[in-house]
Amino acid sequence: MPSPSAINEKVNILAEALPYIRRFHDKTIVIKYGGNAMTEEALKQGFARDVVLLKLVGMNPVIIHGGGPQIDHMLKRVGKEGVFIQGMRVTDAETMDIVEMVLGGLINKEIVNLINRHGGQAVGLTGKDGMFIRAKRMLIQDKEKAGEWINIGQVGEIEYIDPSLIALLDTRDFIPVIAPIGVGEDGESYNINADLVAGRLAETLKAEKLILMTNTPGVLDKNGNLLTGLTAGRVDELFADGTISGGMLPKIKSALDAVKNGVKSCHIIDGRVQHALLLEILTDEGVGTLIKGNG
Secondary structure, rough: OOOHHHHHHHHHHHHHHHHHHHHOOOOEEEEOOOOOHHOOOOHHHHHHHHHHHHHOOOOEEEEEOOOOHHHHHHHHHHOOOOEEOOOOOEHHHHHHHHHHHHHHHHHHHHHHHHHHOOOHHHHHHHHHHOOOOEEEEEEEEEOOOOOEEEEEEEEEEEEEEOOOOOOOHHHHEEEEEEOOOOEEOOEEEEOHHHHHHHHHHHOOOOOOOEEEEEOOOOEEEOOOOOOOOEEEEHHHHHHHHHOOOOHHHHHHHHHHHHHHOOOEEEEEEEOOOOOOHHHHHHHOOOOOEEOOOOO
16 A cells, blocks of 8 residues: 555645636647757656647647757668758758658657657648648848848748647547648648747647747756746847847747737746646646736
């Protein structure tokens, strides 16, 4: 028999989770899944179990995944080197084929399979399914030549997301798992930053929460200290003074746009922590950085 203290601890954990289960019942939670949580076996298994638990207690998780390291690995296998300009992957037609194979095939189906093995009902999608993520070619400004733009291939920016396909899956209690690939009017495929897809999808679905899983504890100040709570206005200040830079920029811009456009809150959490998803959603302390609107 467990000791009385162990029993009390379990009871307290369940009691702590109850108000959060009630608060987020039937609410949509958009989760950007990436980093170590996608590559370490124990973290992958834990993530799948956590998603199934959230669904079983009445929440509606929607997953968007990345896959940059896996794309780089596959490119090397075919003798092709990844090229980046201003942090964006140059995506010619051959690279786009590999992106679709890795994101829409290998990674997407692995996540779907993991969730299903743990008792969920996951369905894998790309934005080409039902043409629900419409995109156009992204051009980036040339920093060395004023007024000129650089064509980086089949890299897309989102024009429109149709929520009806996700809503249909929700009516049958499926868990959508989405690869960040969009489609143009001419049927051309576009590689889109997964953080941007997650943020825009959260806005479109009027999600209660947007959760971005990273390989850092959250947003850090210039001294490396974790900033646990931020308003939209404070985030703008951190952009201006250079505190937020590099790889965190698209994540935080996505979060900022989301909370400015109706998403109740965004959480930047450390995906290297086992069960970080449950800790954030179902406990008083939470983990990482919370970003809310100014209101």
